[in-house]
Each structure stands twice: as structure tokens, then as C-alpha cells.
Amino acid sequence: MKIICIGRNYADHAKEMKSEVPKEPVVFMKPDTALLPKRNPFFLPDYSNDVHHELELVVRINRVGKSIEEQFAHRYYDEVSAGIDFTARDIQKECKEKGLPWERAKAFDGSAPVGNFITLPKGKDIQDLKLSMTKNGEVVQSGSTKDMIFTVDQLISYVSQFITLKIGDLLFTGTPAGVGPVAIGDTLECFLEERSLLKVNVK
Numbered sequence: 001m002k003i004i005c006i007g008r009n010y011a012d013h014a015k016e017m018k019s020e021v022p023k024e025p026v027v028f029m030k031p032d033t034a035l036l037p038k039r040n041p042f043f044l045p046d047y048s049n050d051v052h053h054e055l056e057l058v059v060r061i062n063r064v065g066k067s068i069e070e071q072f073a074h075r076y077y078d079e080v081s082a083g084i085d086f087t088a089r090d091i092q093k094e095c096k097e098k099g100l101p102w103e104r105a106k107a108f109d110g111s112a113p114v115g116n117f118i119t120l121p122k123g124k125d126i127q128d129l130k131l132s133m134t135k136n137g138e139v140v141q142s143g144s145t146k147d148m149i150f151t152v153d154q155l156i157s158y159v160s161q162f163i164t165l166k167i168g169d170l171l172f173t174g175t176p177a178g179v180g181p182v183a184i185g186d187t188l189e190c191f192l193e194e195r196s197l198l199k200v201n202v203k
């Protein structure tokens with residue numbers, strides 16, 4: 001399986017990063033070793049002093065597809081969860097300045113915790129889901145998939161032009177505003193429609 005991630009998919013996050021709102025989706029990937037095994041703590045990598053949490057809606061692909069048309073994209077998933085795109089912000093900044101790829105900042109071991117998947121309720125619009133994250137019990141990120149720049153279906157259509165999607169692939173769909181640093185001892189909890197789907201202790 002592979003983990004496909006979208007950067008800057010919420011205007012308020014692009015703004016907090018002082019980045020342009022993209023005209024096309026920003027795509028990058030994480031390896032399967034970025035998945036954090038369930039109930040394992042997240043160990044801060046020692047080569048970064050500024051690891052940030054990015055709360056994201058995660059979509060699990062359930063059919064093989066290539067060059068999927070947007071109108072058919074909804075047939076390629078039926079389960080969603082919340083995940084964290086952990087980002088070594090200091091290293092990402094360095095990569096951006098040098099025009100280098102982001103893997104060192106984004107693809108390290110454990111950088112992609114994913115919560116329990118839930119079936120998208122019938123009639124529930126994937127573009128109308130509330131997601132939020134608490135850090136040590138206080139809300140630090142909260143948003144709605146209504147505010148995505150590119151919808152899930154547009155992302156699936158876009159990405160599948162270049163990359164064949166396979167069963168079990170995960171799509172991280174970008175973070176709303178409110179990203180921030182994590183420290184040893186922090187507990188992060190991620191909610192989708194007020195349901196707690198993921199809890200991560202930082203060590």
C-alpha cells in the first residue's frame with residue numbers, strides 16, 4: 001500500500017503557512033513505514049526541533065483505479081478516518097528554500113498515524129464532515145471538509161492520472177489551520193464528527 005498526501009488543501013492553512021493557494025493539488029507521498037502501529041507512541045525524530053501536527057481526513061481506497069473521472073471517484077472509497085501528517089517544519093522550510101523534495105520532513109517513520117476507519121454514513125456528504133484535534137485536552141485544530149480547496153473526488157481523479165490507486169491505499173487530504181508543534185509528553189486526540197478515532201502519545 002501507499003500513502004498519498006495532499007498539501008495546502010485548505011485556504012486558511014495555506015495562509016498560516018504564508019503559501020499561495022494552489023491552482024492544482026500539491027501531491028507528495030509517504031512510505032508504508034510512516035504508518036504508526038496502533039497504540040504505539042509517536043517518537044519525536046531527533047533531527048528536528050519543530051515537529052508539527054497536521055490533522056487530516058484520511059480516505060481508504062477500496063478499488064483499483066487509473067485515470068478515474070471525478071464523477072465516478074466516489075465509487076473508490078467508502079471508509080474514512082482521521083490521521084496526522086506529522087511534519088518536521090524546520091526541515092520542510094529548509095527543503096522549500098532549496099527547492100528540494102519533502103521526504104525528510106514528511107516521510108519519516110511513524111509520521112502517519114491513522115485512526116480507526118468508519119464507514120461513511122449513507123447520504124452523508126464527504127464534503128460536509130467536521131474534524132478536530134485536541135492537544136492535552138484542548139482543541140487546537142478544528143475544521144470542516146466543506147472548506148477543502150479540492151474535493152476528495154477531485155483529488156482522486158487528479159492523482160489517478162499519474163498513479164494507479166490500489167486497494168488499501170490511503171489518501172491524506174490536507175490540513176485545516178491550527179497546526180503547531182508537539183512536545184514529549186503531549187497527547188493528541190483526533191475526532192471526526194465528534195467521534196474519537198485516534199489517540200497518540202508523543203515520546
Ligand code: MG
Pocket residue numbers: 005006007008054056085174175
Ligand atoms: Mg499535511
